[in-house]
Amino acid sequence: MKALITGITGQDGFYLSKLLLERNYEVHGLIRRSSNINTNRIDPLISEYLPSGQLNLHYSDLTDSSSLTNLINKLLPDEVYNLAAQSHVAVSFKNPIYTTQTGTIGTVTILETIRNTEKNIKFYQASSSEMFGGVTGESLNEDSTFYPKSPYAAAKVFSHNVTKIYRESYDIFAVNGILFNHESPLRGETFVTRKISRAVGRIYQNIQKKVTLGNLDASRDWGFAGDYTYGMYKMLQHTKPDDWVLATGETHTVKEFADEAFKIVGLNWEDYVEYSEKHERPNEVHHLLGDPSKVKKELGWEPKTSFKDLVKMMVEEDIKLAEKEKVLIDNNLLKPSWEHSN
Numbered sequence: 001m002k003a004l005i006t007g008i009t010g011q012d013g014f015y016l017s018k019l020l021l022e023r024n025y026e027v028h029g030l031i032r033r034s035s036n037i038n039t040n041r042i043d044p045l046i047s048e049y050l051p052s053g054q055l056n057l058h059y060s061d062l063t064d065s066s067s068l069t070n071l072i073n074k075l076l077p078d079e080v081y082n083l084a085a086q087s088h089v090a091v092s093f094k095n096p097i098y099t100t101q102t103g104t105i106g107t108v109t110i111l112e113t114i115r116n117t118e119k120n121i122k123f124y125q126a127s128s129s130e131m132f133g134g135v136t137g138e139s140l141n142e143d144s145t146f147y148p149k150s151p152y153a154a155a156k157v158f159s160h161n162v163t164k165i166y167r168e169s170y171d172i173f174a175v176n177g178i179l180f181n182h183e184s185p186l187r188g189e190t191f192v193t194r195k196i197s198r199a200v201g202r203i204y205q206n207i208q209k210k211v212t213l214g215n216l217d218a219s220r221d222w223g224f225a226g227d228y229t230y231g232m233y234k235m236l237q238h239t240k241p242d243d244w245v246l247a248t249g250e251t252h253t254v255k256e257f258a259d260e261a262f263k264i265v266g267l268n269w270e271d272y273v274e275y276s277e278k279h280e281r282p283n284e285v286h287h288l289l290g291d292p293s294k295v296k297k298e299l300g301w302e303p304k305t306s307f308k309d310l311v312k313m314m315v316e317e318d319i320k321l322a323e324k325e326k327v328l329i330d331n332n333l334l335k336p337s338w339e340h341s342n
């Protein structure tokens with residue numbers, strides 16, 4: 001089996017490509033050129049699988065339609081997982097056009113290319129619980145109404161709809177995975193869970209004093225990224241394409257996440273967390289809770305990692321990272337800037 005993954009250098013890109021490589025897939029990943037190395041997350045996979053040719057990386061960009069089309073036509077993969085996006089909701093208000101371009105053009109380009117090949121290429125679209133907007137307290141499923149509240153969410157709604165349209169119009173095996181928030185030690189450091197776990201690790205190692213957050217009352221249905229990427233794979237192995245929600249069915253506030261994370265190192269979060277309005281968004285998604293009953297019934301998928309285990313996994317990894325940073329700081333090889341960034 002041959003898979004093409006856009007967004008292979010992201011959090012989900014790592015867990016998904018690891019899973020596929022371990023199942024003997026030939027994996028092709030799309031990377032974009034940056035002035036700094038951007039393959040850090042997948043470096044362990046590069047050293048293990050690139051030399052044999054089981055893993056391959058190609059320069060492209062979701063906004064560069066011709067390069068995407070050429071790549072798919074050249075590789076003719078069995079499966080395409082479209083994970084790439086400007087995925088930060090707050091940033092999407094600052095860079096709305098780029099977020100929209102990345103979140104829409106690539107999806108329709110890939111679908112159009114698949115439609116024009118002779119091969120039955122299966123397609124996975126990374127849809128998001130952000131599309132629901134968190135306007136009610138109810139548990140959300142595949143039939144719940146979308147109420148996008150950011151340029152990011154609006155672009156995701158477009159891609160979700162166009163995926164469904166290509167499935168219904170051209171009989172393409174095209175699937176939307178509507179994923180609720182999923183985290184890991186590889187989560188981007190400006191998302192709230194990782195920002196907190198990074199801060200806990202550094203505060204514990206005495207190289208940070210405070211962490212500044214925005215809306216502490218927002219609640220999210222947080223799961224583990226490794227469980228969710230297995231769900232993506234399961235969707236493409238099903239007999240027929242459809243849309244499925246992946247969620248834990250539990251929701252926790254940002255405050256609860258901070259409380260749990262600081263408790264792991266015996267500290268009280270209220271002594272270290274400060275509030276700043278600068279982390280508030282122009283339009284907030286206050287509450288997200290997912291209902292994963294359909295995926296459980298039809299695909300047998302269930303999350304394996306509890307909220308407490310997820311927080312523990314992230315904090316423990318970030319304590320180790322901070323320990324290495326402390327050595328560098330003690331030897332004058334690193335100047336901490338984290339309290340001024342994010």
Ligand code: NAP
Pocket residue numbers: 006007008009010011012013030031032034038060061062063082083084085086087088102126127128129178179180181182183188
């Ligand atoms: P992530 O860590 O932010 O990774 C995003 C990936 O997209 C990175 O590989 C990034 O490349 C790539 N990318 C960004 N803009 C691109 C462009 N113009 N062309 C090509 N590649 C581009 O995101 P994630 O958490 O793994 O999420 C994966 C997908 O699921 C995203 O589409 C996200 O919106 C969606 N999603 C995520 C969650 C969640 O809770 N994690 C929930 C629902 C849906 P660089 O490494 O070069 O920046």
Ligand code: GDD
Pocket residue numbers: 087088089090127128129130179180181182190191192193195212213214215216218219220254279280281284285286288
């Ligand atoms: N990032 C961030 N930083 N968020 C904060 C902060 C802060 O300092 N303080 C409070 N929050 C709140 C946000 O306002 C939001 O309500 C919540 O914490 C979660 O924010 P993020 O971790 O940035 O994630 P998100 O829920 O906005 O988006 C993530 O999940 C979506 C799925 O629902 C991203 O991964 C999206 O790509 C994904 O689609």
